[in-house]
Amino acid sequence: MSERNDHKVVVPIGPQHPSLKEPGSFKITLDGEKVERAVIEIGYNHRGIEKACESRNYMQALYIIERVCGICSHAHTSCFCQAFEELAGLEVPRRAHYIRGIVGELERLHSHLLWLGVAAHEIGFDTLFMYTWRDRELVLDLLARIGGNRVNYGVNTYGGVRRDLESELMADILRVCDQLEEKLKYYAALALTETTLIARLKGIGVLTPDDVRKFSAVGPVARAAGIMADTRIVEPYGVYQEIAVTPIVDDHCDVYGRTLVRVKEMLEAIRLIRLFVREIPDGPISVRAPRKLPVGEVLSRVEAPRGENVHYIRSTGADMPDRVRVRAPTEANWHGMSHMLEGFQLADVPIIIAAIDPCYSCTDRAIHLVGGGINQLTDWESIRLHSIEQYKSRGIDPSTIKMREF
Amino acid sequence: MLLSILKVLVFPGLLFLSVYSLVLEFVDRKVYARMQNRKGPPWYQPMADMLKLVGKKVIVPSNAQKFVFSALPTVSLAAVCAAFLCTPVWGETAITAYSGDLVAVLYLLTIPTLCHFLAGYNSHEVYSTIGAFRTLTQMFAYEVPLFMAFLSPAILAGTWSISGIAAFYHAHPLYALINLPAFFVSLLTSQSKLERTPFDAPEAETEIVGGALVEYSGRYLAFFRATAIAELAAVASVLAALFLPFFTGIAWVDFALYLVKTLVIVLMMVLLRATMARIRIDQTLRFFWSILTPIAMAQLILNLFLRGGLGL
Amino acid sequence: MNVEETILALNTHFPALAAVSPRPLRVFTSFTEPKQFEEALRFANGTLGYHKGKHIVGTDEGEEIGMSYILSNDENVLLVLRERVPKNAAHVRSMGELYPSLVLHEREMVDLFGVQVSGLPEGPRYPLPDCWPEGEYPLRKEWNPAFFNKQTTTYEPPKEDDAK
Numbered sequence: 001m002s003e004r005n006d007h008k009v010v011v012p013i014g015p016q017h018p019s020l021k022e023p024g025s026f027k028i029t030l031d032g033e034k035v036e037r038a039v040i041e042i043g044y045n046h047r048g049i050e051k052a053c054e055s056r057n058y059m060q061a062l063y064i065i066e067r068v069c070g071i072c073s074h075a076h077t078s079c080f081c082q083a084f085e086e087l088a089g090l091e092v093p094r095r096a097h098y099i100r101g102i103v104g105e106l107e108r109l110h111s112h113l114l115w116l117g118v119a120a121h122e123i124g125f126d127t128l129f130m131y132t133w134r135d136r137e138l139v140l141d142l143l144a145r146i147g148g149n150r151v152n153y154g155v156n157t158y159g160g161v162r163r164d165l166e167s168e169l170m171a172d173i174l175r176v177c178d179q180l181e182e183k184l185k186y187y188a189a190l191a192l193t194e195t196t197l198i199a200r201l202k203g204i205g206v207l208t209p210d211d212v213r214k215f216s217a218v219g220p221v222a223r224a225a226g227i228m229a230d231t232r233i234v235e236p237y238g239v240y241q242e243i244a245v246t247p248i249v250d251d252h253c254d255v256y257g258r259t260l261v262r263v264k265e266m267l268e269a270i271r272l273i274r275l276f277v278r279e280i281p282d283g284p285i286s287v288r289a290p291r292k293l294p295v296g297e298v299l300s301r302v303e304a305p306r307g308e309n310v311h312y313i314r315s316t317g318a319d320m321p322d323r324v325r326v327r328a329p330t331e332a333n334w335h336g337m338s339h340m341l342e343g344f345q346l347a348d349v350p351i352i353i354a355a356i357d358p359c360y361s362c363t364d365r366a367i368h369l370v371g372g373g374i375n376q377l378t379d380w381e382s383i384r385l386h387s388i389e390q391y392k393s394r395g396i397d398p399s400t401i402k403m404r405e406f
Numbered sequence: 407m408l409l410s411i412l413k414v415l416v417f418p419g420l421l422f423l424s425v426y427s428l429v430l431e432f433v434d435r436k437v438y439a440r441m442q443n444r445k446g447p448p449w450y451q452p453m454a455d456m457l458k459l460v461g462k463k464v465i466v467p468s469n470a471q472k473f474v475f476s477a478l479p480t481v482s483l484a485a486v487c488a489a490f491l492c493t494p495v496w497g498e499t500a501i502t503a504y505s506g507d508l509v510a511v512l513y514l515l516t517i518p519t520l521c522h523f524l525a526g527y528n529s530h531e532v533y534s535t536i537g538a539f540r541t542l543t544q545m546f547a548y549e550v551p552l553f554m555a556f557l558s559p560a561i562l563a564g565t566w567s568i569s570g571i572a573a574f575y576h577a578h579p580l581y582a583l584i585n586l587p588a589f590f591v592s593l594l595t596s597q598s599k600l601e602r603t604p605f606d607a608p609e610a611e612t613e614i615v616g617g618a619l620v621e622y623s624g625r626y627l628a629f630f631r632a633t634a635i636a637e638l639a640a641v642a643s644v645l646a647a648l649f650l651p652f653f654t655g656i657a658w659v660d661f662a663l664y665l666v667k668t669l670v671i672v673l674m675m676v677l678l679r680a681t682m683a684r685i686r687i688d689q690t691l692r693f694f695w696s697i698l699t700p701i702a703m704a705q706l707i708l709n710l711f712l713r714g715g716l717g718l
Numbered sequence: 719m720n721v722e723e724t725i726l727a728l729n730t731h732f733p734a735l736a737a738v739s740p741r742p743l744r745v746f747t748s749f750t751e752p753k754q755f756e757e758a759l760r761f762a763n764g765t766l767g768y769h770k771g772k773h774i775v776g777t778d779e780g781e782e783i784g785m786s787y788i789l790s791n792d793e794n795v796l797l798v799l800r801e802r803v804p805k806n807a808a809h810v811r812s813m814g815e816l817y818p819s820l821v822l823h824e825r826e827m828v829d830l831f832g833v834q835v836s837g838l839p840e841g842p843r844y845p846l847p848d849c850w851p852e853g854e855y856p857l858r859k860e861w862n863p864a865f866f867n868k869q870t871t872t873y874e875p876p877k878e879d880d881a882k
Contacts (some may be wrong), residue, residue: 124684
């Protein structure tokens with residue numbers, strides 16, 4: 001496994017490694033304990049999502065986009081729907097915007113809680129890991145009640161949302177917010193006072209404001225360097241046009257700063273959820289969306305928990321997109337990774353990698369891997385046959401509808 | 407003669423050690439889990455883990471020296487068992503009490519660490535090599551404060567025998583309070599010796615995948631695991647004898663007291679493990695050399711002064 | 719540099735780009751030849767202050783491959799500069815020294831669209847697996863996943879004679 005030249009050791013971290021929750025390969029050249037060079041190899045999760053979208057109609061593409069990421073699925077569909085609505089010229093009802101906002105902020109909460117747990121685990125602080133993941137369950141249960149699923153909620157649709165929030169559910173959301181706020185304040189205090197935590201996080205993985213510009217970093221990584229790169233503020237969309245987000249920045253430029261930013265963002269998310277629930281207007285939750293888009297292209301962005309999420313759709317007037325490009329936030333944060341790793345210690349590598357909250361699936365998007373595992377997948381035809389059966393049992397016969405060959 | 411052999415083999419010797427170390431591991435894991443808001447394992451889990459490991463296939467790396475690779479687990483377990491026999495469990499005196507056994511115990515407890523290093527170095531694998539060197543680096547960090555902290559009560563008592571030290575503090579219980587700083591230092595250094603969080607950089611799972619023992623499997627790994635938990639029992643016993651020496655003179659009450667004392671020490675170690683993050687190896691070095699070593703040194707000088715100057 | 723200033727500056731110096739802004743904070747331009755594109759990119763980076771390279775969107779334009787470089791500045795305007803290269807001789811120069819963050823996306827163009835990028839720093843390919851066969855570019859429109867054999871990693875589209 002090890003290669004030696006010039007008395008330097010190359011340590012492979014990944015594709016399978018306990019500190020990586022998803023496959024990615026980091027070849028770390030060590031000089032003693034110091035990282036001299038880091039080569040990043042990603043792409044293990046390339047699933048061909050963009051190609052798949054090009055051969056599906058918009059409604060089907062939405063379901064694929066929902067599955068770009070397991071954590072920030074709502075951010076991806078929000079962005080995709082927003083792009084679609086912009087091109088189609090749809091006016092989304094206000095209530096739908098608010099529901100999107102509530103689900104989006106809940107998602108931010110659970111994503112950041114997940115991150116805090118993973119980060120704590122990387123530095124061997126398993127107690128904090130267990131605590132945050134316990135608290136994350138509260139949010140996941142809420143999301144499961146809203147959307148029926150713990151991760152892919154399927155709340156968004158073109159022209160609005162698919163599920164309304166009953167007043168009972170909103171009361172529960174507020175209750176969970178109260179419970180979580182108390183715990184989050186404790187974590188914030190912990191992050192500010194726990195000596196070993198600070199000793200491990202401070203001063204490592206430095207990315208200065210200039211580096212942020214050079215490597216085009218987004219999200220908490222940029223905000224920890226004092227750059228206010230929050231799409232909800234620089235380009236307010238949906239509910240954020242009505243309710244302003246408090247900017248959260250930090251000037252530590254390191255992993256510690258990213259931790260503080262995320263913890264504060266969770267408290268801000270709770271404030272926003274409370275506001276949204278209080279201000280949510282009555283009315284319809286969706287408008288009818290067309291099946292086809294007019295010719296055109298659109299570049300849409302939203303703020304996912306990990307940063308700015310950019311979707312590009314180009315339409316040729318058909319019911320299928322001509323090109324879909326998903327630029328997930330993690331993809332933007334990879335560029336500065338080697339720079340962040342070099343010069344620090346091997347012990348810091350896992351936490352520096354974790355500090356951008358990497359989501360490999362998001363980055364790679366897009367074809368199942370060559371060789372193996374194919375027979376475990378259900379192919380498109382059998383899913384279609386299954387759905388035809390389902391509809392037939394309800395008295396509708398969709399089998400005459402032709403499926404587009406690709 | 408037969409009685410002595412039985413004492414060594416059964417109680418309070420090796421059989422007791424194996425049972426009690428499993429109990430301590432269970433307490434360690436259960437309390438750790440409860441502190442983390444988890445349910446924790448059932449009481450037989452350490453035993454089940456051990457049996458399962460023993461039954462697993464052993465894989466020896468092709469470029470490792472086979473004899474050394476297979477001998478190291480046994481050597482380290484034997485050293486820990488020998489150390490445990492020198493600590494008082496039943497009554498005030500250990501089975502094998504002799505003058506100067508404290509120093510012997512400290513050296514015996516160093517052997518597992520060296521075995522870890524050799525095991526990692528002999529595996530010829532990048533993670534295990536890094537783990538091995540971290541083990542050795544960490545040993546250089548904690549060994550000096552550990553020795554000074556463990557020897558402080560001995561100097562005050564004027565004897566180098568663990569049983570003798572226990573007897574001295576039994577006679578003068580209040581003197582034990584003088585050793586509180588040394589107790590604090592020895593708790594932290596023991597935590598480091600046992601490679602438990604926050605000093606578990608040598609086996610940091612998320613960085614170097616378990617460190618020195620990454621190539622070990624099956625019964626060899628089981629032996630190393632047994633070493634680790636027996637070491638916990640042995641260190642807790644030595645700490646109890648040196649720093650918490652309260653005896654009644656009635657053998658079974660002393661045994662109960664021994665159980666309470668070791669459990670208290672293990673609980674303190676679990677608390678340390680549960681409330682801190684793993685610190686880096688360079689931070690470990692700095693912490694031990696710039697904070698713990700001066701404290702231990704001050705304690706040592708104080709005890710020398712008390713012993714000699716005040717003629718205790 | 720806000721949207722209006724950007725459009726004015728671009729249209730003054732590069733009328734062929736025909737910069738327009740369909741909505742706030744967006745500037746789209748039309749496709750140009752690689753040479754003019756490179757000048758425009760340097761202009762955007764140097765004079766206009768678009769220091770952040772966001773990403774590259776590759777598109778299949780029939781006989782050509784389109785590459786849309788999405789840049790951004792401190793005011794968070796998204797500027798789309800594009801170039802077009804023929805499919806059978808797709809060759810561009812790497813913009814890595816101007817925008818280090820675009821290197822990964824250039825590698826993506828190499829793998830998914832078959833655009834040769836000269837001047838790329840050494841490094842692993844992205845995002846396709848190492849055993850991916852040469853000459854297979856999944857995001858070109860004529861490439862159909864149905865004809866890709868996952869076991870032998872060969873691509874066998876039916877010949878037109880067979881279809882008849």
